[in-house]
Amino acid sequence: MTSSVSDVVIVGGGIVGIATAYFLAKSGVKCTVIERDAVGSHASGFAYGGLSPTGDSDASGNLLPDARVSNEGMRLHREFATSLQAETGINTEFRERPTLSLAFTEQEVRTAKAHVSKLGQIEGWTARWLHAADARAIEPRISDEALGAIYSEGGADVEPYRFVLALLGAAENLGATIRHGEVTGLKRESGRVTGVVLNNGEVSSDCVVLAAGPWTGDASSWLNIPINVSPLKGQILRLRAPGMPFRVSIGWDGNYATTKPDGLLWTGTTEEEAGFDENPTPEARDQIMTSLLKMIPSLEDAQLVQQTACLRPLADDGQLVLGGVPDWDGVYVATGTGRKGILLGPAMGLITSDLITKGATDIPIEQFSPSRFAR
Numbered sequence: 001m002t003s004s005v006s007d008v009v010i011v012g013g014g015i016v017g018i019a020t021a022y023f024l025a026k027s028g029v030k031c032t033v034i035e036r037d038a039v040g041s042h043a044s045g046f047a048y049g050g051l052s053p054t055g056d057s058d059a060s061g062n063l064l065p066d067a068r069v070s071n072e073g074m075r076l077h078r079e080f081a082t083s084l085q086a087e088t089g090i091n092t093e094f095r096e097r098p099t100l101s102l103a104f105t106e107q108e109v110r111t112a113k114a115h116v117s118k119l120g121q122i123e124g125w126t127a128r129w130l131h132a133a134d135a136r137a138i139e140p141r142i143s144d145e146a147l148g149a150i151y152s153e154g155g156a157d158v159e160p161y162r163f164v165l166a167l168l169g170a171a172e173n174l175g176a177t178i179r180h181g182e183v184t185g186l187k188r189e190s191g192r193v194t195g196v197v198l199n200n201g202e203v204s205s206d207c208v209v210l211a212a213g214p215w216t217g218d219a220s221s222w223l224n225i226p227i228n229v230s231p232l233k234g235q236i237l238r239l240r241a242p243g244m245p246f247r248v249s250i251g252w253d254g255n256y257a258t259t260k261p262d263g264l265l266w267t268g269t270t271e272e273e274a275g276f277d278e279n280p281t282p283e284a285r286d287q288i289m290t291s292l293l294k295m296i297p298s299l300e301d302a303q304l305v306q307q308t309a310c311l312r313p314l315a316d317d318g319q320l321v322l323g324g325v326p327d328w329d330g331v332y333v334a335t336g337t338g339r340k341g342i343l344l345g346p347a348m349g350l351i352t353s354d355l356i357t358k359g360a361t362d363i364p365i366e367q368f369s370p371s372r373f374a375r
């Protein structure tokens with residue numbers, strides 16, 4: 001059992017926790033991330049890595065309600081694209097990536113056309129509707145059944161595990177530390193947090209950030225207020241596909257596929273309520289292959305190289321959970337990023353760091369308050 005002291009303790013070594021550590025350390029704050037498994041060993045390391053502010057990679061995807069947080073996430077990713085490599089030598093494989101979002105029915109075409117103008121309003125984005133022949137001129141392998149597609153530019157992608165490792169390296173260079181252990185409770189005196197209890201000791205601190213992804217709900221019993229966050233499982237296939245690499249991302253109905261810099265075609269995904277089970281399943285594999293072949297029928301002979309499964313942290317109202325906890329001075333929650341945590345993670349970290357170091361943030365976050373679950 002070991003005891004130590006830190007200005008700020010961050011529970012969870014996913015993208016949100018590591019980004020928070022990075023920005024705190026950059027502000028000169030001594031912080032410790034506590035991770036019970038390995039950094040980036042859950043969703044933050046096994047996501048697809050798409051950076052897009054739309055709800056899904058499909059023609060009808062709604063824009064995220066928190067446009068300011070997602071724009072901030074995109075801005076930070078563009079900065080990190082060069083700075084992290086310079087600081088750590090790790091290439092996060094950031095790439096600008098156009099998307100063809102397919103429509104297969106007249107209804108999908110109508111929704112897609114309406115969506116084009118919304119997409120065009122996003123900072124740094126252009127989008128246009130393409131008839132099937134024009135879409136096929138960009139990527140001839142899309143299905144003959146597709147009636148057309150939105151072609152959009154402005155999105156990008158990263159390799160999420162490399163991104164988290166690079167951010168960790170940069171945070172450590174600035175003085176952040178990682179401690180292995182499982183947080184099992186919080187300590188409080190006179191309404192203020194005084195530390196965290198671990199399975200292997202304690203860390204004293206008067207500031208704690210709960211960034212434990214889908215497990216953040218465990219803190220409900222520590223805080224004695226509900227934090228209604230639960231896991232939404234998703235799976236991805238990495239395939240060795242015949243033919244030339246895909247130069248664009250192909251999307252439809254929440255599914256996506258593209259060739260990543262590792263030369264494999266990554267495709268997904270599912271949305272499953274399976275508790276905290278992170279095992280890949282044959283049912284998900286078949287479902288993802290069916291959607292892939294609907295988009296790109298010629299990939300029937302693609303060989304499965306790896307199947308991954310991980311858990312998105314989702315609040316029961318679908319919103320972010322971001323801000324201070326009532327009656328627990330010094331405790332902050334940062335989670336609820338759902339399908340967009342790789343995009344949003346850096347912004348979540350910066351906002352949380354600003355709350356701690358400046359007591360305020362440039363981006364309004366009242367609607368994301370963790371106190372809303374207790375009302």
Ligand SMILES: Cc1cc2nc3c(=O)[nH]c(=O)nc-3n(C[C@H](O)[C@H](O)[C@H](O)COP(=O)(O)OP(=O)(O)OC[C@H]3O[C@@H](n4cnc5c(N)ncnc54)[C@H](O)[C@@H]3O)c2cc1C
Binds near residue numbers: 015181
């Ligand atoms: C299939 C799939 C594809 C995705 N694709 C994309 C995408 O293309 N683009 C995008 O933007 N987002 C994507 N996401 C979403 C994104 O991966 C998540 O929103 C994001 O990774 C959540 O990050 P996090 O740091 O909150 O949580 P996590 O990555 O889950 O990290 C939380 C960490 O906390 C640790 N922890 C939990 N409890 C404790 C405790 N008590 N003590 C110590 N440590 C603890 C865990 O071990 C874990 O490492 C995808 C998700 C899935 C499932």
